[in-house]
Structure formats: structure tokens, C-alpha cells
Amino acid sequence: MSANRSGVQRPNGATQGKICQFKLVLLGESAVGKSSLVLRFVKGQFHEYQESTIGAAFLTQTVCLDDTTVKFEIWDTAGQERYHSLAPMYYRGAQAAIVVYDITNQVLMRELRYRLSVNTNS
Template sequence: MLQGSSTIQFKIVLLGESAVGKSSLVWRFCQDQFSETIESTVGATFIHRVMDLGEYSIKLQIWDTAGQERYHSLTPMYYRGAKGVIITYDVTNNDSYEKAKDWVNEIRTQGTPNAKIVLVANKIDLEDHQVDQMEAMKYAESNDLLFFECSAKTGEGVKDVFFGLSKALPVKWGEMSNRKGMEFSDSEDEFSVNVKNSKKVNKKKESGGCC
């Protein structure tokens, strides 16, 4: 049996159309902050997050991918090997929901076999919802997807997305980390990688944050 000092490592990837709020979800989860002026992802960014799940710790290697169509051909190299996939849509944009279904199909045919997929309805703080909640829930259920609603702006439901996925990932799928005794990610230095430019960028930690 795994002990509390064991750390299991998983690669997860965020997919979805441009402007659905993927980067904002990651920023809210890691730093508990939100910015209206966050820049669009170029290629992909890579972020660590370590959480204590009780019996063991889990280290998420989070790949936040660009949603612009011109980067679509590069996306398979980011989701290759990912055990968890977070596919996000904007509840005020029905096109982004339909595109999310396309992402589900792509992962099922080209992604890691049996990868856990989470369908995320973001921007629930806004009023003009175009995507019917019950229809999305039924779609997720019929396709064996985890389903969460959240708002990166207010923070509502964001932790549920990442913790829900983490708890659904079978331990046997993970890789043992050489580091022991890690709890939350503010206990270690975090970094992001601009994949397009292949440069590592050190991030200064802020109180309570991870990346």
C-alpha cells in the first residue's frame, strides 16, 4: 500500500477553443487569482501542481494548450501520454461546446487509451448561457466523462475540476516521483515552459500560490 510520503506523477492536458478560459482555470487553481487581461497561450505552457490526497501525494504535470486553430496540428504532441484530459467550453458560446465534443472524439481516437476525460463548463458567472446544462450533463454521462461547472473568474468549482480528476486517476497509471514528502505545490519551486520557444521561465512564488 502506498504511504503518505509517496508522490505519484501524472500528465494532464487542457484542451478547448480559444478564449474559453483554459489558462484562467489553471491560474485560478494555482494562484487563486484571475486577470481579465491574461494573454493567449502560444503553443503550450507547462505547470506543476502537487496535492496531498491523504494516502499519497499526486503531482500534476499540467499542459495548457493554445486554442487557436493554427496550433491545432501541434496539439497531439502535447496530449500524447496524458492520463487525464480537461476539455473546456464557454457556457455563453455554443460553438465552443460543439468543438468540445470534437475534442472528446479526437482524444478517444488518438489520445492515450482509457484516459480520464473531464468536460468543463466554464464562465457560469455570466448570464447569457447558450449551452443547456442538462444536455451537457447527459452528453457527459453517455460518453463516460466527468462533468463540472465552474467560473475561473469567481473561483467557484475550479478546485473541484482538478481534485475530481486527480481522484479518478488510478494510482497504477502514475509514475513514482523520486521526491518524497511533498504536500501542496507551494513547497517546491514551480516553473512554466513556453514550448514554442523551448525556454524555461522561473516563476516567483507568491503567498499561497504554486505557479
């Protein structure tokens, strides 16, 4: 893909004008599928056994929609409790958050709701 003055050239040769960039953060407890979701979106891969994220992982994905190129800067945060205090650092300035949770675990759902309310009100 090459760039020119009027925008970005798409693989089919058409020129694209608008480029948008969004910071996206994935939040949730450990082992609920955050990394699996982002790896499927970015690389088209799924691994049955995924290592736990330490701190956070940063990935990018670019999507072309009509005449707009959208670049997602994705922060996949760790779900383990020892990393909870780091979460606000990753979602500061984010335009969107995806909250991933296990609907079969009511206790963790309540804890996640509480954590989200504390972090969004501070």
C-alpha cells in the same frame, strides 16, 4: 519540505509514503478560460485580462492528500486554430484531460466535439 528514506516529510512533520504523478492537459477553444483555471489552481491568481497562450504552457502543482503526494504536470494548450495540429503532441501520454468550453457558443461546442472525436480516434 524535505525528503527522507521512508517518504516525503510534510510541513507538519508527518511522513508521507506514496507519491503519484499525473500528466493533465487542458483543451478547448481560445478565450474560454483554460489559462485562468490553471493559474488559479497553481498560483491562486486570477487576472481579468489574460494573454493568449502560444503553443502551450507547462505548470506543475503538488497536492497532499492523506498519506499521498500527488504531483500534477499540467499542459495548458493554446486554443487558436493555428495551434490545433499541435494538441495531440501535448495530450499523448496524459492520464486526464479537462475540456473547457463556453456553453453559450453552440457552434464552438460542436467544433470541439468533432475535434475531440477525431483526435481520440487517431
